[in-house]
Amino acid sequence: MLILPCRPPTRLALLARRLFHDQRWPGWQVVIGIETHAQIHSRQKLFSNSLTSGLGEAPNTHVSPFDAAFPGTLPILNQNCVDLALRTAIALNSKIQTRSSFDRKHYFYSDLPAGYQITQHYTPIALEGHLHIPNRDSPIRIKQIQLEQDTAKSTFDPHTRTSNIDLNRAGTGLLEIVTEPDLRSPEEAGAYVRVLQAMLRAIGASDGNMEAASTHLSTSDGSLRCDVNVSVNLVGQPSGTRCEIKNLNSVKFMQAAIIFEVHRQRALLSEQDAIVPQETRGFNHDTFETFKMRSKEEAPDYRYMPDPNLGVLFIAPERIKHTEQTMPELPWVTRVRLLETYKLSEQDADTLLNLGSGQEHLDGGAIAYFDRLCKDRNPRVVFNWMVHELLGRLNTARLTFADNPLPSSQLGELADLVDSGAITGTSGKLLLREMLADPASSKTPTERASSLSLLVHDGLDLDALCAAAIAALPSEAMAFRNGHKNVLNKILGWVMRETRGKADSSQVRERLVALLRQGEGP
């Protein structure tokens, strides 16, 4: 039994406590490291000027002779990909290497036209970073970040018994981000990938799409894929032998694979003298089980060789400085800003952050949209309009925020109309519905409100209406005067009905209270 000291618990103690309390495998420690391959969000490929492509494009349409490894072609490094790698390195607090270089990793497969993949094996572009994840004090250490090429995609058609090769993806830039074996549970692994994903999106380095791909037959369509190293050991014992599970393309699959692997390795170790053989394993999406792909002995020798064409990649200090100065806001910084500047609740801040920041939209991402709305407005009011009203309507229509057709200026004008009392809240919701139904209209929200007769008329005589209401409902007026405050709503409802909702309910309420108090006499 571990005796905790009186001072705040140390990291080790916290760790130990967490370990002892994992009811799924009491007494066991799980050690996880993750290699993430994120497709770089760049218009052109890493070493050729052919365009990158998304899902669903016609096969073999974005291919240059270099991508097909035609003899005589040479690589030219895409500096845009380097810039995005630098942003990623800065976001992960890594040490950018002023000199890095490229190496060839050799293996023969039909989805690798050159017979080698250009990667950064010996000297990666960045080393020694870290990333904080929720519900954990110590950060996850990042071992290295390297630039490399994606492969082509090969699909097997069982009917014709032929393999088809699509070179659209061949040579697309990837960021390989490697952690130290710092993760201790499937939940931490999931949290790490989610934080990484949000960060890559926020800085524009990658789409970070994982889940989109999980319904496809192919296991390698997503722009974010993970290889996960898992080992288990009894607490207090040295680390176990790790197994690598390849090509996990959703957080759900990754967590399922880790859980399966922990149970499998525990079972192996529980047998007498049993050991876990070092293996590379795959994950079956249907059975949620991992399976052996190859043993350590069968591991290929990749015959790494420095690429003789690409030389040294020098990163000048000025370039690092410039990248630091032009970094987009990181999600964890945005979160603090939403909480502190706009006083949003944690839940509301996370809702906004999850709306896909950094994704392309006519008006920037959701955060930028919200920032613009907040200018000279009450953040909580505009949050309500943006999330509950606008996003609610979009979701009802099975759309996401990325599909939002309304510029922030229009939603802002709508919020202002309601806030100034020019239209009522009820009318505001009606107006929003109309705006979404015809977003291309050239009319301003005010013009629309006017043509829909939603504007609260200046000529509306609230005092007269309220007096009429009191006269029409004498017993309710009496009840209010006798202290039954709730009955006011009934009188209010009479006014709203009479004005078909155009009256401002809070103003009406104010007038009614004043008139009823007057009636009480001195």
Place this chain on the structure above:
Amino acid sequence: MRVDVARLCTRRLSSWRPAKDATVNAFVCAAPPAAPTPAHLPLHNVSVGVKDMICTSDMPTTSSSAMLRDFTPPFDATVVRLLREAGADIVGKLNCDEFGMGSLNVHSVHGPVVNPFQAASDSAPWVDREKRSAGGSSGGSAAAVAAGMCDAALSTDTGGSTRLPASYCGVVGLKPSYGLISRWGVISFADSLDCVGIMAPSVARTKHIFDTLNVPDPKDPTSAPEAARHEAASRAARAWPSAALSALRIGVPHEYFPAELSAAVAAPVRAALARLRAHGATLVPVSLPATPYALGAYYVLSSAEASSNLARYSGVHFGLQVPAPAGTAPGTTASTYARTRTAGFGAEVQKRVLLGAYALTADAFDNYFLQAQRVRRLVRADFARVFRAGADAPGDGVDVLLHPSAMRTAPRLHGSEADTDGLDTYVQDVLTVPASLAGLPALSVPLPVEGDDGWPVGVSVVGPWGAEGVVLRVGEFLEEVR
């Protein structure tokens, strides 16, 4: 598009420069007659042959390999484009060793190249002359120029593939500084060593072609920027401001005159050195101590890079694909690759791919590849110590080095000298690989034919990086003081 190269080219060739090539076998494809170019262009009326490792969009580019026998590239190499833009007439594609691997031009799917030279002592009709090698790997380029079938030829040079055949055939051959001439469209043998070379009957014509091709190319990541070229050229000019023979300091490296050097080579080279000294040049004995290790390092590095560069020839995306024998299952990816690569690569290529793949395995990498890289740095340092225009410029340094281009004159194609597979053929590169490892300009200039043998002998002029102006000027002196 797939073209029956053999049929197409035979037909064209038969109507062009008849008979001459029949006993040389320099051309593997002849271009259709070109439209006349404007007379004001610098290479107007200059006919240029192109080594078959350099891509042409209008002719197949085979690298003399069964693997690319029907391969027509979708683009012109930058050097071909530059020649066309300068008005040159690209007359055809020239035979070579498969993927540039060889020193005798006998490892070719198109058959060996026969040296067009005939010694004065040989009284047989020219077609029945003594059959000797044209040298390799750019044997076709050297032979075509020597036989007068074109005014100049493009070659490549990875470890001597331009200078050796130039020496055997009696023509001028320039391997420029690494990075000056674009490699875009040049089929890679070993990227860190490959250079486009130029062959011509005279230094002046060699320079003419070189000046056309000596421009930076954004498509080649190893292309030297304009500023580096300018800096190197002006440093060389400052070191030898008068450009006069009387002010020239010539280094004579004793490691390049080993005991094995044949007398047929040693005598004319010493005579040439003596003539230069008689005309005022200063001869300076120098030492390049890393030279004996250069050959081994070269074969490790060039084979390692070749094994990597040749991994793309799988038959999946282009080139030869050997189907499974009729009636058998298609098999695995690996068996498909093995079938194609076994059939597509010749014995010499297979040998070097295996050697190179071994040097890159995890167990051998440190002892072979990294060790060879260390030797390469030592070779570079040797050169840097002797040139007065170099970065380490010693005050008593030399402007150029002079040494024999080859250990011997052209070997016979048949008989005991035709040992094409033994280590002996690799040893022929011993004098040429150091400049390749160091990326320096090296020019082989033919010397007056003399002695018992009566076959051509070349002398090499090697200068600091980017000093082509100096190297070519010294080449002209060699022509003048005959």
